Every structure is written in structure tokens, then in C-alpha cells.
Amino acid sequence: MHRVVVLAPQDVIAFDLATPVETLGRVVDGTGTPLYRVRIAGPDATVRSGPIDIVVPYPLAEIEDADTIVVPGRNDPTAPLDDQVRDALRHAAQRGARIASICVGALDLAQTGLLDGLRATTHWRAVALLRARHPRVEVAPEALYVDNGQLLCSAGAAAGIDLCLHLVDRDFGADIAADAARTAVVPLTREASQAQYIKNDMLGGTSLTSTLEWIEAHASEPITVADIAAAVPVSTRTLNRRFLDELGLPPSRWLIRARVRIAQGLLETTDLPIDQIASRSGLGSPSNLRARFADIVGTSPGRYRKALTTPGSLSVPE
Template sequence: MHTVAVLALDGVVPFDLATPLEVFGRTRLPDGRTPYRVLVCGPDGDVGAGAFTLRAPHGLDALAEADTIIVPGLADADAPVPEAALTALRDTAARGTRIASICSGALVLARTGLLNGRRATTHWLAAATLAERHPEITVDPDVLYVDEGQLLTSAGAAAGLDLCLHLVRRDHGSAVAADAARLSVMPLEREGGQAQFIVGPLPATPRGSELEPLLRWLEEHAHRELTLDDIARRAGMSTRTLNRHFREQLGSTPLQWLLRARIRRAQHLLETTGHPVDRIAGQVGFGSPTAFRERFRRTVGTSPAAYRSAFRDHTR
């Protein structure tokens, strides 16, 4: 079982502390198993958390047990951080432990020196402070999170949810992450000025819409070489009327919706099969592997090969 340790330091932001507890604690595999053990670790004694205080059930020495450590933000960017906590973070990083910060937790992580020479983000209010205090870090304030492999950072508040769901997806694939997102009442993709590797759910029509049967048909036949005329004939509408209905109800065109459905199907195949990329291109309805690669990169923000490397389900 994968152990996630959440570091609770004095002045911890309660929302940042609770986010990984909820996401990882509620995640379930398809067979119902719990893939994560979540620990709250901190220094001895009470820890202030705004309106209340808490006592972490595990000490800093428990960080050594972790496969992943989450560093929540602190309400005061100038608050002292115990040297024992910084040393523990450095030591676990040296052993290969994955470490992620939420919000201003990047300022804590930066004090270890582990982010030097790397790209990172934090809450927009703290971005200038992080850049000024740690010029060795390339601070990007315009993204929800930054994945540097072993070290990850996220922006403020809800971006911690994006980061935790991203980690679940890295560990267990999109289906498990989608279930975790639903439990958090979160989309898998949010606007944030970044390519997040995740194509969100296809826009749904209002219940009872005349487009519902057509959308089901499109998903079932997305692998075919469909033209706008083909889709309009299936719907029994003119192309002009079809385009109008799609824009009014889905905010998209029929062909844009179809391309999105094809990319979602391609993501599933890349994660769950070993089929060559060129074969997947044909399976999802692209006549040209080159066109598929270009569309995939434009939609997902990375190449099919890189996506597979990041999200392939290795348990299969």
C-alpha cells in the first residue's frame, strides 16, 4: 500500500491539510481496495491551524515511512519552520520519496533547497515572495500545478485538489482518478493556463434533448470517417440546423465534439493497451497518424507516447 504523509506544521492552513486527507483517503480501486494509507505527521505538541489546534498522531520520524509527502501551506509565509522538518524532507527526497506542496507550502519546500533549478508554482499572492527569496527557482504563477517528477507544487486552495487528483491519475490511471474526482465533486480538467494531460468530460445535453441519441451514436461510431454531412443525415437535420443545435446546447460544433470523443478514447487505449500509437490513431478514427499526433498534442498538451509513459496502467 502507498503511504501518503501530510506534514502538519504550526500555522498550517486547514483547507490545505484536509485536501490530501479527503482525496487519498477516499480513493478506491475498481475492486474496492484502498490504495493509500494516509498519515498526518508533525512536531511534538499542539499545532495551530487557525480557528483550532490539533495534535498530529505521528511524529516527524514517520515521514521516513512515506512514499509521498504532502506539504500544506502555512498562513504566515514568515513563520519559522523547524529545522528537523526541513532535514526530514531532504532526507526522504534523497531516498526517492515523492514530495508535493499545496499553496504556500512551496515556500516551506523551497527552504530545503530541493526546488533549486526547478520550475514551481504557488498561490498567486505568494508567487512574488517565492521568486524574490529563491531566485534559483523558476516561479510560474499562471498554472494550477507543476509536475517535475519527484517534486510537485500547486497553486492555492482548490488547485491542491487538482494536484492530488493528478497524483492519483499518475498512480492508478484515469478511471480511478475520475471516481476520486466525482467524490470530491470536481472536474478532472479546469481552466488554468496549462496543459493538464486530462481531457474533461464531454459536454452533456439537457435531459430529453433531441441530440442525446445522436451523441450516443457518435461515441459508438467515432472510429469511422464521419463528415458533417454524415452526422447531419443521421440526425435528420440540415448541417446548418445541426451546427446551431450543437452550439446552443453544447457550446461546440459536431466535429469538435467528435474530435474530443476520439481523443478521450485514445487516452483510454494508451493507458490500458500496448497497441502502437499508429494503430490507436486508426482505432479512434484518424486516417493519418500524423494528424492524430498533432490533434492529441493540441488537446492534451503532450505527445501520445509521453502520455502513455506517464499514465499507462502497469497493473494490467
């Protein structure tokens, strides 16, 4: 039986804590035998999670024998990580245990140094925080989850379910994972990415806020990076430097994302054909729309629209 320990630090997000307990704890084989032993452990016997207190039945030492350790998020992801938890996670990684974070738990996992040089994701509202506090981590803001082999991270809330089902698929195969998805009443895989949920204020507080707002307002028009720079006004070289320094990507990339967001809105709220959506979003042609969608959202416009209009849709031909 695969042994899973879910960490329960003070201020843990209850949803993140419950996700692996419910998703992995209900996985069974064809005879109804549980395939995971899931336990909650931590340095304190009781932890506060918002308005509720949670009894932690196992001590932190329980992770010493775990095959997989899950690190949930905390309501205050800026708080220092408990030294005992940090040392325990590092030791577990050294012996080869698999460690997965959920939501802003990626910031706790990053505090151990284990994510340095690796790709990671987190809730879209915490992307800037993760990037600023841990510059050695390669942040993938649009991913629902990232699998580095031994170390995994998921985006916010429900993306933790996606990650857990991915773990089931890795451990026991697609058939068992599909059964687990049916039990959870969710699709086994979601075609879209976190990009569909990212609001325009994803990196709020940047000195580029007014520039980003201008881009959002004019993205459907045939504007270029030079037009953006003229609206600021700064040189294109200065604009590129500011975007790379503060946002980690060039203005051309942000413009493409803004246009994809417009296309997403049109796919969600209208029955317009793909060529009209491409034109109205500023992406021009259907081929460019499909290419940008695949790059940023991780699926095609047709699958995206179908997934939003058909609950539980997994894959629909374009």
C-alpha cells in the same frame, strides 16, 4: 498500498492539510479497497491552525517510510522552516520519496533547497514572495500545479485538489482518478490556469504600481511599449530593465496579460462573439486571441467560457 504522509507544522492552513487527507484518503479500487494510506505527522503533538487546534497522531519520523509527502501551506509563509522538518524533507528526497507542496507550502519546500533550478508555483498572492526569497526557483505564476517528477507544487486552495487528482492519475491511472474526481465532485482536469484568478495587485508593492495601473486602464487601446514608456516617462530601455528586475518579465508580456484579463472578463460576463472580444480586449484578431489564451490561460476562449457557464465541464469543442 501507497503510503502518504501529510506534514502538520505549527500555523498550518487547515484547508491545505485536509485536502490530501480527503482527496487521497477516499481513493479506492473497483472492490472498494483503499489505495492510499494517509497519515498526518509532525514535530508537535498538537498544532494551532487559526482558531482551531489539531491533534497530530504521528511523529515526524513517520515520513521516513512514506512514498509521498505532502507539504501544506502555513498562514505565515515567511516564517522560518523548522530545522527538523527541513532535514526530514531533504533526507526523504535523497531516498527518492515524492514530495508535493500545496499553496504557500511551496515556500517551505523552497527553504529546503530542493526546488532550486526547478519550476514551481504557489498561490498567486505569494508569487512575488517566492520569487524574491528563492531566486534560484523558476516560478510559474499561472500554473495550477507543476510536476517535476519527484517534486510537485500546486497553486492556492482548490488547486491542491487538482494536484491530488493528478497524483492519483499518475499512480493508478485515469479511471481511478476519474472516480476520485467524482467522489470530490470536481472535474478531473481543469482547462484553465491560475491566470484566471490573478488580480491586478498580484505583485503589489512594486515601484511600478502606477505604471501597471496605467497599462490596465489603456490595455484595450492600440498602445505599444513605447507608449507605456512615454507615459511614465522613461526610455523604453529603462522600462524594460525595471520590469525585468522587479517583475521578472518584460512590459510587452504584462501588456499581453492585461489584454487577456480583459478578454476573460468579456467571456465571463457577455455573449459577444470571439471576434468582438478580440477587438475590445486589444488583442486584435481571433487568431491572436486564441494564441495568447493558449499561452497564458492554458486553454481556448471557447473552453474557458464553457467551463465558467457549465459546472463540471471538462472539455468542449471550440
